[in-house]
Amino acid sequence: MNARSTPSRRPSREERDAIRRAQIVEAARECALRQGFHATPMSEVARVAGMSVGQIYRYFPSKDAIVLAIVNDIVERRIARMASHPDSPATPERLSSRAVEWDARHREDAILMFEISAEATRNPEIAQMVRQADQRSQLEARRKMMRRFPDLTEAQAAARCEAIAVLIEGTVARRMTQLQAPREEMLALYEKVIAAINGA
Structure with a gap:
């Protein structure tokens, strides 16, 4: 039956x-x-x-409310990635090959945040959204950094996270241009920079 x-x-x-x-x-x-x-x-x-x-x-x-929803969605995804990926995408290998996104959605998120940041130069409300989103992402990054390096002060962890953010975001922006130096030279240089950020 x-x-x-x-x-x-x-x-x-x-x-x-x-x-x-x-x-x-x-x-x-x-x-x-x-x-x-x-x-x-x-x-x-x-x-x-x-x-x-x-x-x-x-x-x-309004359209701004949709932008805010997109930003919040991106931030939630960034925080989830920080929890699920033990390493940062800012490794010497990824930086020197300009491959600092984990997947296609991550790459789209980076493009959208650049687009939203450009819109923020014209719209104070969106500028405030961008600042708040960055604060949330950086706070989570600092927490992860301090779990990995418990001897760091909060100020030291904040400085390291800011440097890493500059490396990642700068790499995303520069990817639209041709690499102007041999990759092996960039790899060696990034190894030194990342070692310095990690306090090695």
Whole structure:
């Protein structure tokens, strides 16, 4: 005798709203990666999300609110990566080969943060979002650094994390240009720099 099939549970209102918000955020990411936030109208986000502009505004009051959701999503993913990856992407090998992202999503996040930072130069509210996001990421990075090197003061850990952030973000920006030095020379130099940051 066949067992009766159990009817699937209908998602709650909160679950449906969360799905819709995620759908909008993903559509905005896609648009921003293709043409930038500044050049993306809400009508384009709505089209990619398969919604009307009015529906978009039911979930987000403005484009800035969508940007904030994207930033928060990126920060949460960065913090999760810090917890799951024992090492930083700022190794001499990764830096010298300009491969400082773990995966395609990580690379997209880096591109979007550059795009958002550019928008921040025109929009004080987005500038504040960027500062708060960086503070959250750096706080988690300092905690990880101090767990790895318990003898560090908080100021020393903060300085090391700031230096690593500059190396990673600078490498992402420079990747759009051709490497102007032999990779083996860069590898040797980064080995010295990372050793100095680690206090070796």
